[in-house]
Amino acid sequence: MTFHLWTVQKRNELQESLNLWLESMQARGLSPKTLRNYRDTVGRFVNFLESLNLTTLDAVNPPHVRRWLLHRQAQGVSSYELYNAYRQPHTFWRWCMREGLTENDPFAKVEKPKVPVKVKPVLTPDEVQALLRACEGTHWLRLRDRALILTALDTGARAHELLNLTVGDASRESILITGKGQKQRMVFLSSTTRVALHKYLKACPFPLQQDSPLWWGRYGALTLHGLLEVIQKVGKRAGLKGHLGAHIFRRSYATWCLRSGIDLETLRQLLGHSDFSSMKHYLNLVEADLKRAHQQHSPVNALLKQKRR
Incomplete structure (x- = not known):
């Protein structure tokens, strides 16, 4: 009688759970970039646990997590x-x-490990004026640059959200855009921005339909790389120091809204954040404003002033 020996592979619960979680994240509509980031970081974590001969969720304990963090350190x-x-x-x-x-x-x-707070810069009013001066001219590309800068400042939209705008969006006061995680929100265009967009589209040499991409270059519709390159070139013409990225317009939008007294819930909706945790760095940007406000409205200062009178 012949017996067949079958090799039984041990079930790896950690890997199975990771795959199920990633499928769940994908079903939620997270961007490919976010999914890659999750897969890389959490995949490393699971691989590290496996190197400790751990294959089940119940076998992992706090010392294992601490060893993982020390390993990354x-x-x-x-x-x-x-x-x-x-x-x-x-x-x-x-x-x-x-x-x-x-x-x-x-x-x-x-x-959880502590992260030192880094206050990233925002555009000053003088820098915005310099950017707009760098867009002066009647050539359609200069008109495009001005319209792009104003749209970025007016909406606080991310680069890929700006790229997805259409010609039909340019004439609307409010635009429904789809952001990270397929979350939708409304953004709004001021009359100044809509006028700039109208002038740009009127001068644009390409045949345009309502559903055509909004942003064009010499050789056709802009790609994401092309849009970012346009912003960088405007920054260089304006004489701004360092790299001018698209996200600085979003930070500037959020900061100026806070300085103008907007409430956090409204700002959260305008920016498209799912919760307030992502807005902490915007609040850090206005810390100096808060300090000045405290000095101006401090109850102690007010009482001492009254006493001196």
Whole structure:
């Protein structure tokens, strides 16, 4: 009698859970870039656990998570990358718990790494004026540049959101755009911006329909790379120091809105954030404004002034 020996491969619950979670994230409509980021970071975490001979969710405990963070520290990652090495695996683990895959939470007793607050610059009014002066002229490309700068400042839209605008959007006061995670929101165009867009489109030499892309270059519709290059070139013509990225317009929009007294919930909706955690860095930008406001309205200062009178 012949016996066949079958090799039984041990079930890897961690890898299976990771694959299910990534499918769930994809079903939510997250961008390919975000999915790659999750797959890379959480995949490394799972691979690290496997190197410790851990293959099940219940086998992982807080010391394993701490060893993972120490492992990433030893690799010389930045403080922001170290924070993500905690945050993204924690997000994955919370999903596993919500799905009933485990009741074990190895992150519960592990402190999250601290991230030093970096205040990124925003455009000053003088810099905005310099950018607009760099767009002066009657050539259709200069008219396009002016319209693009004003649209970016007026909406706080991300680069890919700007790229997805159509010719038909240019004449509307409000535009429904689709942002990160396929979340939709309304943005608004001032009359000044709509006039700039009208002048640009009137001068644009390409045959345009309502559903045509809004932004064009010498050789056709702009790609994302082309749009970013346009912004950089305007910055160089304006004499601005350093690299001018598209996101500085979004930061400037948020900061100026806060300085003008907008409430956080309204700003959150205008920016398309799902919660307030993503808005902390915008609040840091107006810390100096808050300090000045405190000095101006401090109850102690007011009482002392009254006493001196």
